[in-house]
Amino acid sequence: xxxxxxxxxxxxxxxxxxxxxxxxxxxxxxxxxxxxxxxxxxxxxxxxxxxxxxxxxxxxxxxxxxxxxxxxxxxxxxxxxxxxxxxxxxxxxxxxxxxxxxxxxxxxxxxxxxxxxxxxxxxxxxxxxxxxxxxxxxxxxxxxxxxxxxxxxxxxxxxxxxxxxxxxxxxxxxxxxxxxxxxxxxxxxxxxxxxxxxxxxxxxxxxxxxxxxxxxxxxxxxxxxxxxxxxxxxxxxxxxxxxxxxxxxxxxxxxxxxxxxxxxxxxxxxxxxxxxxxxxxxxxxxxxxxxxxxxxxxxxxxxxxxxxxxxx
Amino acid sequence: xxxxxxxxxxxxxxxxxxxxxxxxxxxxxxxxxxxxxxxxxxxxxxxxxxxxxxxxxxxxxxxxxxxxxxxxxxxxxxxxxxxxxxxxxxxxxxxxxxxxxxxxxxxxxxxxxxxxxxxxxxxxxxxxxxxxxxxxxxxxxxxxxxxxxxxxxxxxxxxxxxxxxxxxxxxxxxxxxxxxxxxxxxxxxxxxxxxxxxxxxxxxxxxxxxxxxxxxxxxxxxxxxxxxxxxxxxxxxxxxxxxxxxxxxxxxxxxxxxxxxxxxxxxxxxxxxxxxxxxxxxxxxxxxxxxxxxxxxxxxxxxxxxxxxxxxxxxxxxxxxxxxxxxxxxxxxxxxxxxxxxxxxxxxxxxxx
Numbered sequence: 083x084x085x086x087x088x089x090x091x092x093x094x095x096x097x098x099x100x101x102x103x104x105x106x107x108x109x110x111x112x113x114x115x116x117x118x119x120x121x122x123x124x125x126x127x128x129x130x131x132x133x134x135x136x137x138x139x140x141x142x143x144x145x146x147x148x149x150x151x152x153x154x155x156x157x158x159x160x161x162x163x164x165x166x167x168x169x170x171x172x173x174x175x176x177x178x179x180x181x182x183x184x185x186x187x188x189x190x191x192x193x194x195x196x197x198x199x200x201x202x203x204x205x206x207x208x209x210x211x212x213x214x215x216x217x218x219x220x221x222x223x224x225x226x227x228x229x230x231x232x233x234x235x236x237x238x239x240x241x242x243x244x245x246x247x248x249x250x251x252x253x254x255x256x257x258x259x260x261x262x263x264x265x266x267x268x269x270x271x272x273x274x275x276x277x278x279x280x281x282x283x284x285x286x287x288x289x290x291x292x293x294x295x296x297x298x299x300x301x302x303x304x305x306x307x308x309x310x311x312x313x314x315x316x317x318x319x320x321x322x323x324x325x326x327x328x329x330x331x332x333x334x335x336x337x338x339x340x341x342x343x344x345x346x347x348x349x350x351x352x353x354x355x356x357x358x359x360x361x362x363x364x365x366x367x368x369x370x371x372x373x374x375x376x377x378x379x380x381x382x383x384x385x386x387x388x389x390x391x392x393x394x
Numbered sequence: 395x396x397x398x399x400x401x402x403x404x405x406x407x408x409x410x411x412x413x414x415x416x417x418x419x420x421x422x423x424x425x426x427x428x429x430x431x432x433x434x435x436x437x438x439x440x441x442x443x444x445x446x447x448x449x450x451x452x453x454x455x456x457x458x459x460x461x462x463x464x465x466x467x468x469x470x471x472x473x474x475x476x477x478x479x480x481x482x483x484x485x486x487x488x489x490x491x492x493x494x495x496x497x498x499x500x501x502x503x504x505x506x507x508x509x510x511x512x513x514x515x516x517x518x519x520x521x522x523x524x525x526x527x528x529x530x531x532x533x534x535x536x537x538x539x540x541x542x543x544x545x546x547x548x549x550x551x552x553x554x555x556x557x558x559x560x561x562x563x564x565x566x567x568x569x570x571x572x573x574x575x576x577x578x579x580x581x582x583x584x585x586x587x588x589x590x591x592x593x594x595x596x597x598x599x600x601x602x603x604x605x606x607x608x609x610x611x612x613x614x615x616x617x618x619x620x621x622x623x624x625x626x627x628x629x630x631x632x633x634x635x636x637x638x639x640x641x642x643x644x645x646x647x648x649x650x651x652x653x654x655x656x657x658x659x660x661x662x663x664x665x666x667x668x669x670x671x672x673x674x675x676x677x678x679x680x681x682x683x684x685x686x687x688x689x690x691x692x693x694x695x696x697x698x699x700x701x702x703x704x705x706x707x708x709x710x711x712x713x714x715x716x717x718x719x720x721x722x723x724x725x726x727x728x729x730x731x732x733x734x735x736x737x738x739x740x741x742x743x744x745x746x747x
Contacts, residue, residue, distance in 0.1 A: 087645065094646030098564045101556020102572045105616055109579045112590045112613070119593050176486025184483060193491075199735055200494040204674025206702050207724055210709055211497045214504070214717065219448055257493035264490060288476035311581065318583020320677035321706065346585045350680055368589040372582065379581030383574060 113372060120366025123150060131366065132156060137331050137348075139360045150363035152345055152370060154333045158248065159344035159371070161337060162323060163316040165252025166259055171309050173256070174263035178305075179293060181264075182271045194268070200261040209325035212254035217326070220250040224338045239338040248334065248342040251327040255319060259312030266311060270304025270389065271297055303389045310382030318375045320346035345371045431457045455485045498728075505725025508718040514726070517699075518687040523708055523716035532723050534689045535704040538604060541693050542683065542700060543669050545608035550615045551665050555654075557616075558623025558664075562630075563649045573624070580617035587613040588678030596682060604693030607683025607700065611672040619668040626660030627653065659741040666741070670734040674727055676702040701727045 087095065124131060127150055134151025181193050212220075224244040231237040244250075274297050282292035323344050329351050330341030343351075349364050349371075356364055416424070435453040439445060444453060462481045466474035513531040521530025560566065561573055591610040596602060630653050638648035654661070679685075684697035685707055701723055708720035 090647070091645045094649065095564050095566070098556050098560045099566055099568070101553050102560035102564075102566075102568065105553055105557045105579075105620060106568070106572060106575050108613060108616065109575055109582070111594075112582065112586065115590055115593050116586070173486055173490035176483045177490035179483050180487030184480060184487075195739070196494075199732065202670050202674075202731055202735065203494060203497060204676070204702060204727065204731070206674060206676045206705060207497055207501070207728065208493075210705065210720060210724060211493070211500060213709065214721075215496060215500050216493075219446060222446065223448075260490050261494065288472050290476040290479040291472060314581040318581070318585065320583070320585040320680075325709065346583055346677065349585055349589065350677060353681060365589060365593060368586050372586045375581050375583050375586075376578060379578045380574070382581070383577040387574070387577070 113369070113376075116365050116369035116372060120362055120369045123363045123366040127151065132370070135331075135333065137352075137363075139357050148357075148359055150360070150366075152348070152367045154331055155343050155345045155348045155367070156370070157333050157335070158327075158342040159317055159346075159374075161335065161342070162248050162252045162255055162327070162344055163313055165249060165337060166255035166316040167309060167313055169253060169256035170260045170263055170312055171305075174260050174267055174308070174312075175305060177260065177264040178267035178271055179297070181268050183289060183293060183297070197261055197265050197268070201265055203258075203261075205258055205319055206321045208254050208258045209322040212250070212257075212322060212326045216254060216257075217245055217250055220253055221245050224249050228338050236335065237338055238336045241339065243340050244338060246326060246328040246340040247338050248327065249337045251323050251342070252337070254322055254326055255316045258319065258322060259316050262315060263305070263308045263312040266308025266386070267301060267305045270301040270308070274300045303385055307382050307386035307389065310378055310385065314375050314379045314382060317344075317378065318346055318371060319344070320350050323347040324350050427461070428458075431461065451488075458485075501721065501725045501728050504718070504721040506722075508715075508722035509725065513722060517689050519689075523711045523719060524713050525715065527715060527718055527722075530719075532701060532704050532726060534687065535685075535699040535701045535723065536726075537689060537691065538683070538686075538698040539673060539700040539702075541691070541698070542604050542608040542611055542679075543673055545605060545693060546611040546615050546672060547665055547669060549608070549612045550619050550668060551661075554616055554619030554664060554668070555623050555661060557620040558627050559649060559654070561620075561624045562627040563645070563653060576617050576620045580621070582613065583677075584610075584614055584675050585677040585681070587611075588681035591678070592681045602682060602684045602697045603695065604683050604690075604698035607679050607698065608693065610678035610682045611675060614675060614678065615668040615672045618671045619664045622664035622667050623661060626657045626664065629660070630656055663738045663741045666734050666738040670731050670738070673734070674702050674731060676706050679703050680706075701730075 127134070130149075130151055132151070132153060134149065134153050136149045136151055137155075138146070138149050140146045140148030177197075181190060181197070185193055221244040224239075224247060225242075227237050227249075228239040228244070232239065278296045278300075279292050282296055283289075287295065324347040327342050327344070327347065328340045329343040329347060331343070332341065334342045345367050349368055352360065352364060432454060435450055435457055438453050439450045444450075459478070459481055462477050463474075466477040469477075508527045510528055512528070514536065515533045516529075516531035517534035518530045519534075557572060557576060561569055587610045590613065591606050595606045595609060599606075634652060634656065635648055638652040639645075643652070679700055679702065683700060683703070685699045685703040686697045687699065690696075690698050705720045705723040705727065708716040708723065
């Protein structure tokens with residue numbers, strides 16, 4: 083069908099398109115600018131930027147060369163986020179199932195709106211809460227884990243100091259992303275065709291039977307999408323990790339030891355007193371983080387949009 | 395039933411039963427059982443090495459689980475699995491909801507101490523973070539946050555609405571790309587948005603400013619506004635557009651004068667949700683607006699305070715009074731987010747009617 087637009091329409095469509103394209107451009111510009119500013123570092127450091135172990139601005143006279151590598155921080159980003167996902171996903175599924183299928187109908191709508199509000203809690207509050215309220219509890223759990231499972235390398239801790247570790251930061255990140263994953267999962271579960279669930283009951287199935295046979299398979303890809311959205315947030319979190327993790331620049335896979343960091347908290351920490359060259363390195367680090375989260379988010383978006391389309 | 399006459403008809407009062415509801419007696423018995431279990435759990439926590447509210451919760455959960463397993467003997471495998479899994483899911487949900495319940499609770503209990511009227515209208519010009527709690531306040535931070543959020547809204551709202559209109563009305567060639575990019579953009583880490591504005595604005599102008607902070611917030615706000623705008627525009631019935639075309643309206647007139655006005659409150663909701671999304675952002679402001687201690691009304695004039703940066707700063711100082719201030723500032727910020735949410739919900743309800 084060929085539509086002929088009037089002059090007014092053409093102008094209108096131009097303006098609206100320009101507005102939408104500006105939104106596109108913002109994203110492109112973020113990537114472009116960070117890359118343009120950081121490219122010098124990529125050229126100087128090569129692959130060592132991702133695989134190396136040092137972050138030193140070097141001495142001013144150039145005797146000690148500057149060396150920038152985000153390797154340990156990249157590892158820290160992934161470690162804390164995986165810990166967060168490990169705890170958040172099962173809890174979120176339980177939370178979503180509870181709200182959708184178990185909660186008394188009286189409190190269901192209250193829970194849903196509280197969940198919305200919880201998803202809007204600024205991450206700063208999770209940091210504040212983590213430092214002031216949660217850490218003492220988390221440290222006790224960490225000490226217990228190390229007592230009984232310390233023989234396993236992942237839980238090794240030789241210093242007996244348990245605060246500000248990737249484990250605790252990961253747990254707080256988990257608390258932070260639970261509302262997002264829960265609300266995405268709940269929405270997917272709520273779209274399960276009613277008649278399928280009812281026919282399970284009609285065949286004499288129990289509630290759990292219906293959930294296992296119909297709801298969980300039906301919502302699986304939606305939950306995966308929600309988990310990836312949560313992962314994207316955990317990967318890019320700055321303040322909570324900054325407040326809850328000792329920034330020590332080395333690879334640390336003993337999650338109970340109090341050292342680690344992530345890229346975002348590295349940027350926030352080093353930003354204030356960075357030399358011009360180091361600043362470029364931070365921008366390059368920002369670019370890597372941008373790519374990482376963008377990839378995760380695009381995948382999540384693709385998954386969520388595909389399931390939404392398949393289900394509607 | 396009398397036995398005097400064999401002819402007497404046995405009359406049975408038919409009281410309605412609701413087999414799917416537990417009878418009152420059983421409910422009361424359950425409540426008692428749970429209370430008893432709680433007491434036992436408390437005793438175990440007191441006596442043994444298990445400690446704290448988490449220890450109590452764990453012991454209580456194990457007790458309830460054992461009780462469920464015990465009760466579900468001999469009712470068939472499917473039913474007993476159902477009972478056990480239900481208990482586990484309930485416990486999982488409690489753990490999932492516990493952190494933010496705890497955050498709300500701590501905000502209220504800890505934030506309440508430092509709260510007094512002056513807290514909302516005074517600044518920190520002559521007050522140090524260690525001063526008594528009846529001095530100083532976050533007035534300057536509230537003003538700073540308002541300025542930045544206002545500028546961000548002015549920048550974002552038109553762009554967000556245009557994107558929404560593009561996705562629902564114009565539906566050009568880029569529709570899928572725009573929708574996909576906007577969705578992905580909502581995942582851009584806030585610190586990256588700050589870095590972006592730092593490289594493009596601050597390294598050019600040479601000074602931190604509230605305006606730069608507002609630009610960074612705009613980047614984060616845009617996806618929320620655009621998505622919400624698209625959602626509300628989608629709710630406009632196709633008949634309305636068809637009717638306006640039938641009356642001879644061109645697309646631009648029907649969009650501007652029929653479609654957009656019908657979703658006015660929905661678009662306000664979009665703006666409010668955008669504001670709620672960014673008002674608590676800290677990371678981008680560390681790189682763009684920083685903070686200060688006195689009232690400032692000019693967003694172009696150097697560093698400017700904001701509520702999240704106030705809390706962040708107080709938290710880092712870490713003394714008793716400064717921590718109190720951090721909690722009080724957080725409480726005020728959370729109440730603002732809450733108010734925004736309630737308003738958005740009210741408005742959102744309006745359009746549907």
